[in-house]
């Protein structure tokens with residue numbers, strides 16, 4: 019897929035979850051994996067841009083969607099010690115509502131069609147529909163950009179200098 023490997027480029031859409039952006043205390047490992055998907059996506063999107071892969075890499079974070087995964091909270095084998103918390107999850111579903119899979123398909127189509135999107139973290143919720151996580155990356159972005167241009171010590175001095183008031 020990567021142009022660097024003779025491919026035609028394209029778009030990758032990784033599936034995270036709103037649980038990757040907010041803690042789900044009834045499923046900490048699920049939360050961790052979904053956070054990981056977001057971090058990996060954002061880093062690879064930047065790599066792809068720098069290395070000219072021609073591949074856009076984005077991720078989507080749906081809230082609850084009406085699929086068989088929702089039933090897994092009723093299985094003790096899946097939930098382990100958090101089986102006792104299934105009522106709290108049911109309450110979240112009832113508070114936040116449950117999306118239909120078509121809402122996720124709309125999000126997928128938007129990412130495919132909008133060629134400006136790379137490293138985007140798309141949220142899909144019942145109340146706000148499709149929207150995006152906004153990251154205040156100013157300082158780290160600045161460090162990254164300077165480091166790419168200079169040797170690390172010089173870069174460190176330049177960034178520190180620019181932050182002085």
Ligand SMILES: NC(=O)C1=CN([C@@H]2O[C@H](COP(=O)(O)OP(=O)(O)OC[C@H]3O[C@@H](n4cnc5c(N)ncnc54)[C@H](O)[C@@H]3O)[C@@H](O)[C@H]2O)C=CC1
Pocket residue numbers: 033034035036079080081082083084085086087088
């Ligand atoms: N349904 C929801 O409320 C939400 C789902 N997601 C994510 O969407 C993705 C798809 O989930 P759904 O379609 O909702 O659930 P699903 O339960 O309908 O589909 C999950 C699929 O993954 C397969 N699977 C499970 N473990 C696997 C493994 N170790 N190796 C290979 N395949 C495996 C299952 O056989 C199943 O076909 C998942 O990554 C889920 O975390 C994200 C946000 C909300």
Ligand SMILES: CCCCC/C=C\C=C\C(=O)C/C=C\C/C=C\CCCC(=O)O
Pocket residue numbers: 035036037042044045048080081082083087088090091107110114143144145
């Ligand atoms: C809560 C953990 C459940 C574990 C597995 C079952 C279903 C997975 C669903 C999801 O990935 C979605 C998880 C959390 C979303 C919860 C609420 C976000 C809604 C926020 C909002 O509408 O503003």
